[in-house]
Amino acid sequence: MTEPSAVPSAPASAGSSRPPLWQRRRTLVIALAVVAVVLITVLTDLPVPTSRASDVAAERSVMSEVNTDLGPCALAVHQAVGIWNLQAAHQLTPADRAPTPGLLGDDQVACSLTNDGVYDLSGIQVPGTPAGKHLGDMVATTLLWTTSDALRAIEDVQGLMNHPENHALQHDLAKEESRLAADRRTALAQEQAAERSLKTDLEPVELPVVAGSGGSG
Numbered sequence: 001m002t003e004p005s006a007v008p009s010a011p012a013s014a015g016s017s018r019p020p021l022w023q024r025r026r027t028l029v030i031a032l033a034v035v036a037v038v039l040i041t042v043l044t045d046l047p048v049p050t051s052r053a054s055d056v057a058a059e060r061s062v063m064s065e066v067n068t069d070l071g072p073c074a075l076a077v078h079q080a081v082g083i084w085n086l087q088a089a090h091q092l093t094p095a096d097r098a099p100t101p102g103l104l105g106d107d108q109v110a111c112s113l114t115n116d117g118v119y120d121l122s123g124i125q126v127p128g129t130p131a132g133k134h135l136g137d138m139v140a141t142t143l144l145w146t147t148s149d150a151l152r153a154i155e156d157v158q159g160l161m162n163h164p165e166n167h168a169l170q171h172d173l174a175k176e177e178s179r180l181a182a183d184r185r186t187a188l189a190q191e192q193a194a195e196r197s198l199k200t201d202l203e204p205v206e207l208p209v210v211a212g213s214g215g216s217g
Helices: 021-045 052-088 100-110 116-122 130-162 167-198
Strands: none
Touching: 052 100, 052 116, 052 130, 052 167, 100 130, 116 130, 130 167
């Protein structure tokens, strides 16, 4: 008995090159997922409307953090220049002078990025509002005031305590005092611009007037 011949396979249709249905569905799902992720990303990047009250609260929080972070350096440069003022006026006794190298060393650290306050100041995040932009500019100015102007003034004082007749150091200290005063004015103006934008008063930025022998405040 002859065995039945094998059933011939159906001829390939013109559409047989299309991927299986399950694969087409999976591709569609992935595409939809990608579109959803992109849409969420775009929406979360859009500015979110906030109330004036929340804006004011956010900017006040920034100012509180700025002044907390500024505190150690502000005190340090005021102390350092004060020490030099007393020395220049011949009002320091040998006993008074004895601890000054250590004090000035601490002052130097307080105005460098190794200090926690200055480091935190460099990382302050401001709100993405018009007022926040002005405060962002102010934060940048206060960082210049601390890590450039104040730090260099302290280093000049350190040099002058060892070489009080060094006219180059005296001249450089006077320049740094002028820069401290100029950057202080700039920071205050930037904060005032934020206040005008918010139509409210903020906690003033606590940059002290620093003036010594030959310096300006």
